[in-house]
Amino acid sequence: MDDSNTETILGIIREFANVGAGNAATALASLLDMELVNEVTSCEIMPLSRIGEWLGGNDKVVAGTYTQLCGDLRSGVLVVFPRESAATIVEHLAGEGTDLVDLSPIQVSALCEVGNICLCWYLVAVSRMIDTDLIPAPPGAAVDLLGAVLDIPLAALGGSVDAVIAVHTVFKGVERSFEGYFLLLPEDLMLKTILDKVGDTLK
């Protein structure tokens, strides 16, 4: 890919990222009972090894929800909420302030469900983009150091995934805002399918 081509492809992926973020915002607005507007602030394709740095450093505490797709188009899918954003979500759900390292199991579970809802709605957008059904396995979730959260995707897919599609979204409410990251870790066939479909769109 040359640079101008990459820019065009990223532009198209960004449009779908916007759709995914819009889906997620609608679902979250309903779940959290608050009005939300969303803005995709950045959308990039980067090597797996750069993700930790892009998300702010491996020593940061985050809430992560991870799953892999079943079927031929193997991919990892990870949604990450940074510490303050995750705390904002829990505060809104629980009605009281808290820190991410002091969550009760039920609060962790609620946070994971929020991550799962986002993950699924972004996936719907990806599924439409490539016109293929995508079926995620039941997700797992963790509140922990970012580096630790990234170990499983790296271990499961590090040998077969070169590029990650990374989307940063800000969800803005009237009183509260939070941000989230959606990461798609496509194996070769999945990445090729995405780029081919995007290429068709260009023609």
Place this chain on the structure above:
Amino acid sequence: MKGAKLVGIAEFAVTRAPEQLCCIGLGSCVAVFIYDPEARIGGVLHALLPRAPDGQKSDARYTDSGIRMLHSEIMSKGANGRKLWAKLVGGARMFPDLDVKLRDIGGENVRQARKTLRELGVRIVAEEVEGDKGRSAYYSLEDGKVTLKTAFSEAKEI
């Protein structure tokens, strides 16, 4: 801990007192610390997966081949093989509910590390492994102490 050199995934580093090394955010990865307390030479491996596929003898992504690379580098720097000890950190199960292959990759990393160290004749003097929480480890070549931090608890030394 300022001044500690970061050892990332699939890397290893060997150095001597008074240097410091660290591994940040160990989840299912295992960190293998080896030290010669007399020569005060040591190093750490930050491995991702347990076993190298056949034929890959020099790949620090893997616990088995990585430990052998680390061990031979430490020996080449003048350590005494009979004095060496090891400490293990990491190998957590980060997503206990996740229903995909490799969900207990952390436990496999730890078991492989014990096996390879036994084959090399390096005794393990301390472990802080498995569980479901990530860890960061800071290693002082001054005395071989490893300071552990998690997101949820006070720092601890092994």
